[in-house]
Amino acid sequence: MNRISGQWSVASGQSPMLWISGYCALPIALIVIALVFLSGCSNIQRDPPVQVWDDMKWEPKFKPQMENDLFADHRDSRVPPEGTVARDQPYEDTVYNTGMEGEYYVGKSPVPMTLEEIKKGQAKFGTYCTPCHDREGTGQGIVPLHVPSWQPSNLTEDRVVQFADGEIFNVITNGRRTMPAYKYQLSVEDRWAIISYLRVLQRAAHGSMADVPEDQKAGLSKMN
Numbered sequence: 001m002n003r004i005s006g007q008w009s010v011a012s013g014q015s016p017m018l019w020i021s022g023y024c025a026l027p028i029a030l031i032v033i034a035l036v037f038l039s040g041c042s043n044i045q046r047d048p049p050v051q052v053w054d055d056m057k058w059e060p061k062f063k064p065q066m067e068n069d070l071f072a073d074h075r076d077s078r079v080p081p082e083g084t085v086a087r088d089q090p091y092e093d094t095v096y097n098t099g100m101e102g103e104y105y106v107g108k109s110p111v112p113m114t115l116e117e118i119k120k121g122q123a124k125f126g127t128y129c130t131p132c133h134d135r136e137g138t139g140q141g142i143v144p145l146h147v148p149s150w151q152p153s154n155l156t157e158d159r160v161v162q163f164a165d166g167e168i169f170n171v172i173t174n175g176r177r178t179m180p181a182y183k184y185q186l187s188v189e190d191r192w193a194i195i196s197y198l199r200v201l202q203r204a205a206h207g208s209m210a211d212v213p214e215d216q217k218a219g220l221s222k223m224n
């Protein structure tokens with residue numbers, strides 16, 4: 001091969017097949033083949049594709065819910081050892097966590113009804129319950145206004161007033177019929193606070209003149 005005026009040229013005696021107008025054809029052919037491969041060969045490849053390297057596609061692995069001979073019980077998904085508890089969310093089947101006393105709804109909330117508790121419940125009720133049950137709990141919130149077929153209960157009616165605290169706790173936790181569950185939005189603490197406030201709303205809805213202190217009765221009737 002001689003170098004003539006900046007180009008590689010065919011030297012006499014070499015095979016002409018490897019040369020195209022003075023350039024070596026072999027590297028060019030390799031580049032073309034590489035490009036075809038790199039472009040994915042999507043329309044000329046076989047299905048399933050030719051697997052040159054296995055990578056991690058076929059390595060042995062565990063898949064959820066599959067059988068696995070490695071374990072005596074042949075279960076791929078392992079069961080946590082008995083008595084395992086979540087580290088950050090200790091949970092016990094107490095009245096406080098379930099609203100249940102044995103198999104019955106607990107009658108009265110295990111949380112004392114303080115003013116602080118009621119105020120917390122008021123804030124949470126305002127956020128999570130009023131959209132459907134409205135501020136007074138009568139079930140005429142903005143949601144049923146737009147979706148009249150989705151009618152929330154009137155929380156101040158006698159039927160609900162007579163619910164045990166544990167039953168309301170259960171409705172908030174797990175939902176009931178078309179009422180959605182709120183266990184993910186509301187902590188156990190918030191749920192009991194809401195129940196305190198709901199009892200206040202119910203008491204207010206059923207107030208009568210007999211509840212008004214004597215010295216204020218006169219002023220009230222004048223206003224009416």
Ligand code: HEC
Binds near residue numbers: 133150151155177179
């Ligand atoms: C997205 C709308 C919606 C929200 C928000 C909502 N509710 Fe309800 N709730 C309903 C509907 C609808 C019903 C009626 C369920 C039925 O009878 O199908 C209902 C029923 C109830 C009942 C009575 C169940 C019964 O047996 O009649 C209680 C108690 C209740 N809700 C409490 C709450 C509390 C407390 C909150 C706030 C944490 C809340 N709800 C938030 C829609 C809602």
